[in-house]
Amino acid sequence: MQETAVTETRDPLMIAEDWMKDGRDVVIATVVETWGSAPRPIGSHLVIDAEGNFEGSVSGGCVEGAVVAEAAEVLEDGKPRMLEFGVADETAWRVGLSCGGRIKVYVERLG
């Protein structure tokens, strides 16, 4: 079951709201499509602030770096982006995404 436990202390969307209240700039990344055995289900979030702090995950560790880097650009121009990560099996194994899945991540600025 993919239900979100709001009681989870590290819920990315709750953290995004807290950051917003603190006056921090926030980018929200969301897994919108997956192919094969992607490590995080559709709807999963990674939230990033202007300093590159992040919470949550879109892949379980292997593409977060790229998403965080892209977040800076999104903050800059305010335009949402669609990122696609397709990982060949061998590469996937090397970077830790042993499943060889592919994911599409939507990255947008909050506000």
Place this chain on the structure above:
Amino acid sequence: MDPYSLKKLNAARRERRAVVLLTDLGDGRDRVILEGDPVTGELGEAISKAFRSGRSGSVEIENRSYFLNVHVPPPRLVVIGAVHISQAMAPMARIAGFDMEIIDPRTAFASPERFPDVPLYAEWPDEVLERRPLDTFTALAALTHDPKIDDPALKAALEAGCFYIGALGSRKTHASRVERLTGMGISSSAIEAIHAPIGLDIGASSPQEIAVAILAQIILALRSRGLESRTARGKAA
């Protein structure tokens, strides 16, 4: 994302309400839709389907691409009665992904020794349910056989619109239960929502098997919220 959408979305999630965040992937605009909010046309159908299945995903409608992120509260299971069936149900419910808790004011039954790994309230259902209210993402199974304990909990479950309500007991036991609930001012159409005898009809006989039958019936109710047909309601115990 619109900051207002984020606030509204999180508020709904805190209140344990099912909610969809609809994002137009073309222009980035989003809106929050609570379960039951009217949305017409093809998009409305896609949203209803998302609420039913609990699955997020993209849809293409009239050349526009939308992403529907569904947030459904984790299902809770409240069991009235710290009985033999509940002992078997506790580990099964945990494996199936339910937050289960047990309420039974009889301290001889509701002892931590008998229920080491599940939240246990040795109090009257009324007291516990006031602090921890039931909601539409909660299932309630009344298993004590004692009207003093079961009936107030069943009434509370009907009033809260629990997605599943079941009560242990034979058809005869249930017939007198129906009379008592009617006497409490509950309508007969509401009373019909109670699954009794409880559990899918799999011929369950031992407490462990009855626990399987009840849990299966709860899963059926969860996965077919609003669609449950009378024919799917098997009866076992």
